[in-house]
Amino acid sequence: MAQLIQKDIDIVSQPFEKLAQTLSITQSELIQTINNMISRGLIRKFGAILVHQKAGFKKNAMIVWSVPPKLLEKTGEIFSSFPFVSHCYERKPRFKHKYNLFTMIHSQNENIASLTRIMSKATGVDDFLILESLQEYKKTSPEYF
Known part of the structure; x- marks a missing residue:
């Protein structure tokens, strides 16, 4: 799971839904597992990396x-x-x-x-x-x- 969640996540209204389907679990179970990994210190944070050129910043x-x-x-x-x-x-x-x-x-x-x-x-x-x-x-x- 850790390998999958460090990859790019689709920009959609339910970004974890597709990932949960890939893992054959519910979105709720995925989010609960991620929160558990955060509380155990296995994951520090989730963050977006902005590709400034694609966002219009020249x-x-x-x-x-x-x-x-x-x-x-x-x-x-x-x-x-x-x-x-x-x-x-x-x-x-x-x-x-x-x-x-x-x-x-x-x-x-x-x-x-x-x-x-x-x-x-x-x-x-x-x-x-x-x-x-x-x-x-x-x-x-x-x-x-």
Whole structure:
């Protein structure tokens, strides 16, 4: 079962129904089994991986920020509130020994630099680098089983 549920799931109103049929069990039994696996720590989470190009997002970039430690949590909360931010992570400042907050932003048509300026203005953080994607070589869902 673990091998099947880590694969792509159809985007339909009852996404587990087809999977349950494949396993010859009811949808309710499947969901109960998944919940049991989560409670036992065998599954951490379910998540969607957005293929931003298929969703209409033409541009994306990782923005790395140098944020004073005392402002990290608040800055992370503000950045996370923007609808164009898909990821926001604190990391050890190994990149140039100062960038400790990483965000991933996506845009359908707005300039990445202008979105970054909006974020900078909202937080007062003005030490950042924009790392725009040039070529995507691999993007897959992780498989564990």
